[in-house]
Amino acid sequence: MxxxxxxxxxxxxxxxxxxxxxxxxxxxxxxxxxxxxxxxxxxxxxxxxxxxxxxxxxxxxxxxxxxxxxxxxxxxxxxxxxxxxxxxxxxxxxxxxxxxxxxxxxxxxxxxxxxxxxxxxxxxxxxxxxxxxxxxxxxxxxxxxxxxxxxxxxxxxxxxxxxxxxxxxxxxxxxxxxxxxxxxxxxxxxxxxxxxxxxxxxxxxxxxxxxxxxxxxxxxxxxxxxxxxxxxxxxxxxxxxxxxxxxxxxxxxxxxxxxxxPPEQLKQLTNTSRYVYEIANINPPNLQPFVGHSAFAHKGGMHVSAILKAAETYEHIRPESVGNTRRVLVSELSGQSNLLFKAQELNIELDKTKPEGRTIIQKIKEMEHQGYQYEGAEASFELLLHQGLGDYEEVFAIESFKVLMEKHGESDSTTEATVKLHVGGQTVHTVAEGNGPVNALDNALRKALEAVFPDISQMYLTDYKVRVLSEQDATASKVRVLVESTKDGEESWSTVGVSTNVIEASWEALIDSMRYALMGRQNEAVDLSGDEIERQGIVNH
Missing domain, CATH: 3.20.20.70 (Aldolase class I)
Incomplete structure (x- = not known):
């Protein structure tokens, strides 16, 4: 034959x-x-x-x-x-x-x-x-x-x-x-x-x-x-x-x-599929068999518990054989197995015999009940995990923010954001304009942080999505905002925010994005001298 x-x-x-x-x-x-x-x-x-x-x-x-x-x-x-x-x-x-x-x-x-x-x-x-x-x-x-x-x-x-x-x-x-x-x-x-x-x-x-x-x-x-x-x-x-x-x-x-x-080329299958989608300028469907982002994604706690023992319990082939990867999703359906798997992926030590794991799972379920979703916002999830384990040190703290939009007649609108935060041992107060409220907030926050962490200027937003969660409430609906950010176009991460106020939800996602970019970098902070504050136009209190 x-x-x-x-x-x-x-x-x-x-x-x-x-x-x-x-x-x-x-x-x-x-x-x-x-x-x-x-x-x-x-x-x-x-x-x-x-x-x-x-x-x-x-x-x-x-x-x-x-x-x-x-x-x-x-x-x-x-x-x-x-x-x-x-x-x-x-x-x-x-x-x-x-x-x-x-x-x-x-x-x-x-x-x-x-x-x-x-x-x-x-x-x-x-x-x-x-x-x-x-x-x-x-x-x-x-x-x-x-x-x-x-x-x-x-x-x-x-x-x-x-x-x-x-x-x-x-x-x-x-x-x-x-x-x-x-x-x-x-x-x-x-x-x-x-x-x-x-x-x-x-x-x-x-x-x-x-x-x-x-x-x-x-x-x-x-x-x-x-x-x-x-x-x-x-x-x-x-x-x-x-x-x-x-x-x-x-x-x-x-x-x-x-x-x-050729058998050794089979691992190129996922890469080939996504390459052709990219050339054709089409977004790859997550659900595509074998090569889709969700093809080997596991969400149910029982499923994850089983694949940790033997992957073939819920996978018809090994994802690596076609160049894809296994993903474990963390959601309200998660069990302790999902959390342990994700912690292992992130090189975070998590002892399942201690109560922290159960506390974090309960926190995730409460947050997702409010509308948060961590499947597509793994940076926010990692922050939540570190906070739950008590090993996250705040890089900056927000005191307040304000957004003002002004429009006269048929003229173009202007948006101005004011941010007050504590960073680098100082309280700073910045004002910036932008193309809309989210861009203005991003500019004001960046202006404050760049004085202490100069390379934050290399970070920028690449995607911004808003999803209405309760359509029956019309303009009073709760919304979920997903923000994707990158540094130098090489590494990327996604964060989430939820509120009945789209600006507040955007702010939450934006803040998480900045926190993730700066996580573990407290010792890299630049001291803010009076001259530096004056030079950068930052108000010191």
């Missing part, structure tokens, strides 16, 4: 047909390099005869020193009434310089007569002539049998006849396409099994996800004998997308024993 299944990636062609997906030639080159590093067998770069961008890609991709993948062009069979030698699209495929090509032809008689507008016999000739012409010119030819499964269900004899023409003309692969994405796994399995029985030419599968079954259908096809899977990274593609190779690869390789990519 052949235990190798060839991964045919069409992210750069079929994937770009998805809504909201647009890739420049530079983008496509970057993704092609990443796909080769992952170890896919084929990278379909586009349709050379359809647009200048795709032809430019084929010219530039020759400069890459690809180690694993074969760059493949895409095209259609010759037009009816035109010889293969005279067909512009086929000639453009040759001019692209590829060594492999996937050409699609009609397998559904309904499409031949209604969409293509020709005879069934002419369609068979178009398939044969096109494959023969490309083979005679030295290319590896993958025949994509478009609408094969719908065609087979309607007229199995004709659908099989189209494959026979491609096979007899010398096609290297017969790729069966569920173009409308409406087939079910048992149908895929039965039909693929028959094709594999009747043809010596290797079989591939190309599924769309309109029934959310593209991965299941592709697995069924491999089980029935298919040895090539066509799909895209993250399931990008027209309508509901294509088979997601990010899910197919680990299912086949880790669970069914097939080799899809």
């Amino acid at each position: 052949n235990k190798h299944v060839y991964m045919y990636d069409t992210t750069l062609r079929d994937g770009t047909q998805g809504e909201g997906i647009s890739l420049s030639v530079d983008d496509k080159i970057k993704i092609a390099r990443k796909l080769d590093q992952l170890g896919v067998s084929y990278i379909e770069g586009g349709w050379p005869g359809s647009n200048p961008k795709d032809m430019e890609f084929f010219l530039r991709v020759k400069e890459l020193d690809l180690k694993h993948a074969k760059v493949t062009a895409f095209g259609s069979t010759r037009r009816f009434g035109v010889t293969a030698e005279a067909d512009d699209n086929l000639r453009m495929i040759l001019e692209s310089g590829v060594t492999a090509v996937a050409i699609f032809g009609k397998s559904w008689d309904f499409h031949v007569t209604e969409a293509l507008g020709t005879t069934l016999d002419e369609n068979l000739s178009m398939i044969y002539d096109s494959v023969r012409f490309l083979k005679e010119n030295g290319l590896e030819v993958i025949y994509d049998a478009e609408h094969f499964f719908d065609g087979y269900k309607h007229n199995p004899d004709y659908a099989l006849a189209t494959l026979r023409q491609a096979s007899e003309a010398g096609a290297d692969w017969l790729a069966l396409c569920d173009t409308n994405g409406g087939s079910l796994p048992h149908e895929i399995s039965e039909i693929v099994a028959r094709v594999c029985t009747e043809f010596a030419t290797p079989v591939g599968i190309h599924c769309h996800n309109d029934g959310e079954l593209a991965v299941a259908n592709s697995l069924a096809a491999v089980g029935a004998g298919a040895r090539q899977v066509q799909g895209t990274i993250n399931g990008f593609g027209e309508r509901c997308g294509n088979t997601n190779l990010i899910s197919i690869i680990p299912n086949l390789q880790l669970k069914l024993g097939y080799e899809c990519v």
